[in-house]
Amino acid sequence: MKLVFLIADGMGGWPLKELGNKTTLEAAHTPNMDMLANKGIVGCCRTVPPSMPPGSDVANMSLLGFDPSKYHTGRGPIEAAAQGLKLDPDDLVWRMNLVNLSELSSDGIMYDYSSGHISTDKSVPLVELLQKELGDDEFTFYPGIQYRHLLVHKGGGKKLENKLSIRPPHDITDQSIALDIEEFGKSPLMNKLLRRAAEVLKDNGTKAVSIWPWGQGNPLLLPDFHEKYSMKGAVVSAVDLIKGLGRASGLEVIDVAGATGLVDTNYAGKVEAALKFLEHGDFVFVHLEGADESGHMGSIKDKITSIERFDAQIVGPILKKYPIGTASYLVTCDHFTPIEIKTHDAEPVPFILVSDKCEASGVKLFSEKNAKATGLMLDKGHELMQWVLNLTN
Structure with missing residues (x-):
């Protein structure tokens, strides 16, 4: 039996007055997820341990069946694994955004974490310039995708x-970035690098005016997924975070041309890649970033659109190829990204598990509220994978 995880990053949210006190998930037209909710088990899962920040790195590590309190070292190391960087155990890896600030001082404001969702063809030359001007035996700048890079x-x-x-x-x-400027100031080395980078980036023709190193840690080491769960698996995603988790755990990492991590990603390409892998593989983890990015931007319209496209262009086509009975499905998000706060929240996420061995919940509409109302709660997210396998095998 094939096992398919379909993840809409940041899909969960809170009721909005603009939507008549509905969440964006409730407001979206999602006939495929609603049908699955009616035929499967619906509940909630705590993907982020109480002691950890609600990031996609922590949450997706949980969804893949690895305890983040044991294996997580930082966001940067996961993305370094995606690029296959050769690192020494005592190296420190930072995720490095290209950002738009009002000014690099305690009076500065973070205008945009993505520099206007700078395109890769414009961001890579900037990172290459940073490496040329500032790279040395101590610091190395590695280009990534769009605004996401490594130091x-x-x-x-x-x-x-x-x-x-x-x-x-x-x-x-x-x-305000005052707290972070104060924190960077504790390290003369990082403080100097930050300011030299701002000089290099000056007047480059984009909205990227500064680097923003964060999420640092030592290199990532994960158990082998196949050895742990006896499944040949793969990840399909536009973002290095998911690719890094996949590569570090021995999963096949499938690149899809035109996959952007935004609302306009290559949905058909992701479906095609997942289906092709399932011809010979056992498990596929299909990750969509659009709802999360829309939440960070505070766009109700885009988040609803992202959820509807996830349902119509990911869930629907894969389900058509592999109907219930030929595959088991886990549909969920990694964390909430509420429009109101434009960032992540650690509230337990709603999920659907569908298999021909599962009893139907009878839930008519898939939503945060309806999932919570079932009373089913998995408190340790990293145990979800084994729980799913126990119910579907």
Whole structure:
């Protein structure tokens, strides 16, 4: 039996006055997820341990069946794994955004964590320029996708810089960066690098005016997924975070041309890649980023559109190829990204599990409220994978 995980990153949210006190999930037209909810088990799962921040890194590690309290070292190391970087155990890896700030000082405001969703063809030359001007035996800049890049501090894992607490830039949109400037100031090395980078980026023709290193940690080590769960699996995603988790755990990482991580991603390409893998594989983890990005932007319209496209262009086509009985399905999100706060929230996420071995819940509409009302709660997200396997095998 094939096992398909369909993940709409950040799909969960809170009721909005603009939608008549409905969430964006409730307001969206989702006939495929509603049908699955009616035929499967519906409940909630805590993907983020109470002691950890509600990031996609932590939450998706849980969904893949690995305990983040044991294996998580930082956001940067996961994305470094995606690029296959060769690192020493004491290296320090930072996720590095290209951001738009009012100014690089305690009076500064974080205008945009993505520099206007800068395109990869414009961001990569900027990171290459940073490497040319500032790269040395201690720091190396690695280009990634769009606004998401990496900074490696050679031997930094045992130094002061590993203890700096820098907030994710998507958590502080339109807010003061004073706390982070103070934190960077604790390290003369990072403070100097930040300001030199701003000089390099000056007048480059884009909205990227500064680097923003955050989510640092030592290199990631995960158990082998196949050895742990006896499944040949793959991940399909536009973002390095998911690719890194996949590569670090021995899953096949499938690249899809035109996959952007936005509302206008290549849905058909992702479906085609997933279906092709399932011809010989057992498990596929299909990840869509659009709802999360829409939540960070505070766009109700785009988030509803992302959810509807996920339902119509991902869930529907895969279900058509592999009807219930030929595959088992887990449909969920990794975390909430409520429009009101434009960032992540650690509330337990709603999920649907559908298999010919599962009793129907009878839930008519898939929503946060209806999932909570079933009373089914999995408190440890990293145990969800084994729970699913126990019910479907």
